[in-house]
Amino acid sequence: xxxxxxxxxYLIKTRGQQVTLSCSPISGHRSVSWYQQTxxxxxxxxxxxxxETQRNKGNFPGRFSGRQFSNSRSEMxxxxxxxxxxxxxxxxxxxxxxxxxxxxxGSGTQLSVL
Amino acid sequence: ILNVEQSPQSxxxxxxxxxxxxxxxxxxxxxxxHWYRWETAKSPEALFVMTLNGDEKKKGRISATLNTKExxxxxxxxxxxxxxxxxxxxxxxxxxxxxxxxxxxxxxxxVTL
Numbered sequence: 001x002x003x004x005x006x007x008x009x010y011l012i013k014t015r016g017q018q019v020t021l022s023c024s025p026i027s028g029h030r031s032v033s034w035y036q037q038t039x040x041x042x043x044x045x046x047x048x049x050x051x052e053t054q055r056n057k058g059n060f061p062g063r064f065s066g067r068q069f070s071n072s073r074s075e076m077x078x079x080x081x082x083x084x085x086x087x088x089x090x091x092x093x094x095x096x097x098x099x100x101x102x103x104x105x106g107s108g109t110q111l112s113v114l
Numbered sequence: 115i116l117n118v119e120q121s122p123q124s125x126x127x128x129x130x131x132x133x134x135x136x137x138x139x140x141x142x143x144x145x146x147x148h149w150y151r152w153e154t155a156k157s158p159e160a161l162f163v164m165t166l167n168g169d170e171k172k173k174g175r176i177s178a179t180l181n182t183k184e185x186x187x188x189x190x191x192x193x194x195x196x197x198x199x200x201x202x203x204x205x206x207x208x209x210x211x212x213x214x215x216x217x218x219x220x221x222x223x224x225v226t227l
Contacts, residue, residue, distance in 0.1 A: 042118070099215060
């Protein structure tokens with residue numbers, strides 16, 4: 001069974017640009033959540049999608065958005081990139097949106113904003 | 115804002131030592147407590163998900179306990195091995211929260227020969 005796949009692995013952008021990251025969950029998983037990891041910080045929750053609907057959103061500006069497709073694949077978009085957006089972005093999938101379901105993480109996308 | 119604290123921040127032990135870490139979380143609106151192991155250059159991997167007060171889980175040399183009334187969980191590693199070197203994350207899942215899971219900043223464990 002294939003794991004969670006995130007693309008691309010690495011990305012270098014400049015300030016003001018926008019970026020789209022992709023996440024393909026484990027087959028059969030309907031929930032995809034996104035997290036941001038910066039040095040010294042824990043994983044910060046961005047948003048969660050379940051059955052193409054955003055269920056929760058973390059405390060991030062509107063420049064961060066996402067969506068989920070009918071095949072459960074998810075994308076997140078960051079517009080007008082800032083230097084502080086440089087981080088590792090992880091997505092995780094689970095069978096459902098219930099908080100007692102373990103998360104399966106992808107390898108992450110390392111975004112560098114110059 | 116939910117506060118999930120982990121201690122210590124980092125730990126350096128010798129092979130064969132036993133060790134334990136702490137995760138503190140809000141004692142109200144509890145739903146689940148997760149533990150993940152995150153090795154360098156890999157993805158975080160689930161160790162345990164605990165939901166009931168007094169829960170104890172075990173996986174090989176690693177075990178965890180849960181106290182939801184006082185809001186803490188312990189992770190124990192017996193006879194640490196170099197392959198146990200990783201960052202151990204706990205995550206709190208609550209009812210009626212705006213976040214999927216709230217993660218602590220982790221305990222970084224290094225096991226040397």
